[in-house]
Amino acid sequence: MSDQLEFLPKRAKPVRKATALAEVNPVAQVRIDAPLPHLDRIFDYSIPAALDEQVQPGVRVRVRFAGRLINGVVVGRISESEAKSLRPLERVLGPEPILTPATAALVTAVAERFAGTFSDVFRSAVPPRHARAESAPSTRATKVAELHEDDWASWDRYVHGHALLQRASEGRLANVRGVWGSAPAKAWTADVVALIHAVLSQETGGVLVVVPNAWDVQQLVAVTDDLKDTRALLSAELGPERRYREFLSVLRGQSRLVVGTRNAVFAPVQNLQLVIVWDDADDACWEPQAPYWNVRDVAALRSQLEGCALLVGGPSRSVETQSWIESGWATALEPERDWLRAHAPVVRALETEDLARDPAAASARIPHTAWAVAKEGLRTGPVLIQVPRKGYLPLLSCQQCREPALCACGGPLSLKSQNAVPQCMWCGALAGSWSCTNCQSTKFRAVATGVERTAEEFGRAFPGTPIIWSSGDNIHRQVDATPALVVATPGAEPIAADGYCAMVLLDARGQLMRPGLRASEEAVRRWFAAALLARPKAHVVLTADHALMSVQALVRWDAGWFATRELADRKATGLPPESRAAVLKGEHNDLIEVIESVQRTVEVRVLGPTDGKAIVLAARKEGAQLAATLHAIAVARSAKAALGVVHVYLDPREL
Numbered sequence: 001m002s003d004q005l006e007f008l009p010k011r012a013k014p015v016r017k018a019t020a021l022a023e024v025n026p027v028a029q030v031r032i033d034a035p036l037p038h039l040d041r042i043f044d045y046s047i048p049a050a051l052d053e054q055v056q057p058g059v060r061v062r063v064r065f066a067g068r069l070i071n072g073v074v075v076g077r078i079s080e081s082e083a084k085s086l087r088p089l090e091r092v093l094g095p096e097p098i099l100t101p102a103t104a105a106l107v108t109a110v111a112e113r114f115a116g117t118f119s120d121v122f123r124s125a126v127p128p129r130h131a132r133a134e135s136a137p138s139t140r141a142t143k144v145a146e147l148h149e150d151d152w153a154s155w156d157r158y159v160h161g162h163a164l165l166q167r168a169s170e171g172r173l174a175n176v177r178g179v180w181g182s183a184p185a186k187a188w189t190a191d192v193v194a195l196i197h198a199v200l201s202q203e204t205g206g207v208l209v210v211v212p213n214a215w216d217v218q219q220l221v222a223v224t225d226d227l228k229d230t231r232a233l234l235s236a237e238l239g240p241e242r243r244y245r246e247f248l249s250v251l252r253g254q255s256r257l258v259v260g261t262r263n264a265v266f267a268p269v270q271n272l273q274l275v276i277v278w279d280d281a282d283d284a285c286w287e288p289q290a291p292y293w294n295v296r297d298v299a300a301l302r303s304q305l306e307g308c309a310l311l312v313g314g315p316s317r318s319v320e321t322q323s324w325i326e327s328g329w330a331t332a333l334e335p336e337r338d339w340l341r342a343h344a345p346v347v348r349a350l351e352t353e354d355l356a357r358d359p360a361a362a363s364a365r366i367p368h369t370a371w372a373v374a375k376e377g378l379r380t381g382p383v384l385i386q387v388p389r390k391g392y393l394p395l396l397s398c399q400q401c402r403e404p405a406l407c408a409c410g411g412p413l414s415l416k417s418q419n420a421v422p423q424c425m426w427c428g429a430l431a432g433s434w435s436c437t438n439c440q441s442t443k444f445r446a447v448a449t450g451v452e453r454t455a456e457e458f459g460r461a462f463p464g465t466p467i468i469w470s471s472g473d474n475i476h477r478q479v480d481a482t483p484a485l486v487v488a489t490p491g492a493e494p495i496a497a498d499g500y501c502a503m504v505l506l507d508a509r510g511q512l513m514r515p516g517l518r519a520s521e522e523a524v525r526r527w528f529a530a531a532l533l534a535r536p537k538a539h540v541v542l543t544a545d546h547a548l549m550s551v552q553a554l555v556r557w558d559a560g561w562f563a564t565r566e567l568a569d570r571k572a573t574g575l576p577p578e579s580r581a582a583v584l585k586g587e588h589n590d591l592i593e594v595i596e597s598v599q600r601t602v603e604v605r606v607l608g609p610t611d612g613k614a615i616v617l618a619a620r621k622e623g624a625q626l627a628a629t630l631h632a633i634a635v636a637r638s639a640k641a642a643l644g645v646v647h648v649y650l651d652p653r654e655l
């Protein structure tokens, strides 16, 4: 045996110079940047003596893994490893620990909550390194703010609002959790600024405000100009260098106020006192990449882990925050009834008698009342017309058989103007010689009217009145107080200088009939958001039946009442937030395998699988178990390359 080996070429022995290692705690615990679930654990590396001082928990490192150099982050240092032989760390990237212990704990908790991996959540929590931003000197100083009369006035509009602001200004916010729906006739930013002033009137402590989009950030920037020396902005729009510089100013404790979009919810604010989340039901608050976390739930985890206060506000109230209130985890801050009586818009929906008296009103898209209210409003100032759909005539169908009018590619056809040729929304092809595939008719009709066509119709009815339309790529953010018709899609409504004198919320019925669990909740949110822009006691026409609950919510200006009813429905049907839901997407057979594995450990109700999707529902107390099980299954499957990928969405926005 040994003789035979003599004839084989000798294998070169690996030349490994004995590197001197750090004397104390020579083992670094590293999370590597790899999204595969079976690599979602801590790997140990030895620390060369030369790197001893630089390797602290939280620094970025380069490590060798499976023959390649990849990035990682150090999460701890220990004296001994259970692994037999360790590779050394290759390099330390940047001198600063960029992952604080608090952020590491939050990232871990979010990964667990949403059955995801540490590295996926880490990518959201810590922006990519930018060396130039790192070397730039930071010049910010911390600053103390003052509480103004206006700030007290803002919160005096809410029951218990004064006490809340008082606590914030005395540094007694620990574990306060509140939910508020904005009171009408004053900008929501005023409520947020008051809280910022209260916390920053203390010598130390920080505030984090997370909003859905860049426009919300801009609105807050405009009203916190006096605090810009201690304010950091965190949103993707800033570009990588500026964003990293702002991130570092937070990390270094130079910014006590952080305003940002989605990922900002992880910002490492020092001595964090208060997290404010505005408009938690906006779809921009859901991370589109795995593990699909959302701002509201991450903020709640953060409040629990760090003991900081959490206030979630919005134009209306989400069904999830309603469940916080009913479970006693959070308190509702309702607008004062006196304030509402004096300021809430006067909302008119379509009454049964109206419909009986004017049968045309039942089918007319723009009922008589709407024209009348718009005309009256235009005597004094701007009037808002809210239209849910973009474009001109965005949806066409066959005039004869009413089948949707489709392009050869299967995409829907739309009209860009009155005399345009129908065009495909997907491939852009013009369909000049369209004929119905069902009945061969060549005539089509509009099944939905967009914002541009609506602007045209109002323009004809009010000749000489300026028409402003705002939607898609043509967004106006502000209009002055002179009479004008402003036609806008939800979220694109300009702010009117002194508020709108009247409003018409069109196609309300259609919004309620959209498919999905949140159709009514979303419609109500959009109506409240528009109505918040009205002058005190302005007239608002909502083109849906008066008796509907969602319509009553606006008529009574009581978003809490509506959320209570929505939650009662969810309880009756056992749907989230009454239960925890996991939506699984993948190949049919893979889904079956995963569902069977889940059922072995957790008691669940399964809907599907159909069309590559299944919904798994578990009791709330089983939620953590469900997430852990799904993660364990993902780990086991990812280790075997032959198995198909199943995507997991825990508590998604839509089932």
Ligand SMILES: [Zn+2]
Binding pocket: 398, 399, 400, 401, 402, 403, 436, 437, 438, 439, 440, 441
């Ligand atoms: Zn047809």
Ligand SMILES: [Zn+2]
Binding pocket: 407, 408, 409, 410, 411, 424, 425, 426, 427, 428, 429
């Ligand atoms: Zn097409």
